[in-house]
Amino acid sequence: MIKVEAIIRPEKLNDVKNALAQAGFLGLNVTHVTGRGVQKGIVHIGRGGETYEVDMLPKVKLEVVVRDDDVEQVVGIILKSSRTGHIGDGKIFLIPVADAIRVRTGERGEMAL
Ligand SMILES: Nc1ncnc2c1ncn2[C@@H]1O[C@H](COP(=O)(O)OP(=O)(O)OP(=O)(O)O)[C@@H](O)[C@H]1O
Ligand SMILES: [Mg+2]
Incomplete structure (x- = not known):
């Protein structure tokens, strides 16, 4: 799993959220x-x-933890929905995630995403 950490323009948050959803x-x-x-x-x-x-x-810092297989898709969605082409468009960091746990059920790993 990877945490996609995107620093974006605040005014782009809605577009990015909608595109991800x-x-x-x-x-x-x-x-x-x-x-x-x-x-x-x-x-x-x-x-x-x-x-x-x-x-x-x-x-705005947006954090999305995703399966390894989904990383490029998510990065593509964020790029497309947040880019204006001007300086200050932001940055995306990809950070390895050791594990994830859904508190309610105890599910681990990708099952918990
Ligand atoms: N090296 C970094 N480490 C952590 N956060 C960063 C880093 N660079 C940028 N950021 C964060 O991303 C925001 C937007 O950065 P910005 O888009 O201005 O990057 P840039 O490298 O100056 O690129 P550009 O030339 O397109 O402006 C910053 O306000 C900061 O919150
Ligand atoms: Mg800049």
Whole structure:
């Protein structure tokens, strides 16, 4: 199993959630985060022409744990539904998951997803 951890634009969350649900991926976790990429945030230009930098920008972290066989499909869905083509589109990390347990039943592994 792999945890797909996607940092996306907050305004894309609904599109990504809907696209995942349509493909049958229902379980997921959403956290509102602040972060920065290589541009270290953005530079604003004030009304008097002065510049000020916002270092950390609001993003959404989406976590979906999936079977190994589903990883490429899920990554493809997230890419397609979250990309604008502009800087700040986000990033996807793939993290191995040792096990999963459904609390209600005690099911383990892929059966618990
Ligand atoms: N190396 C990283 N480790 C952890 N989180 C990261 C990393 N890079 C980016 N992030 C997270 O992803 C968010 C979006 O990053 P962003 O899309 O700006 O990446 P980037 O590498 O600067 O790419 P781009 O040039 O397309 O902007 C950041 O605000 C941060 O929350
Ligand atoms: Mg960036």
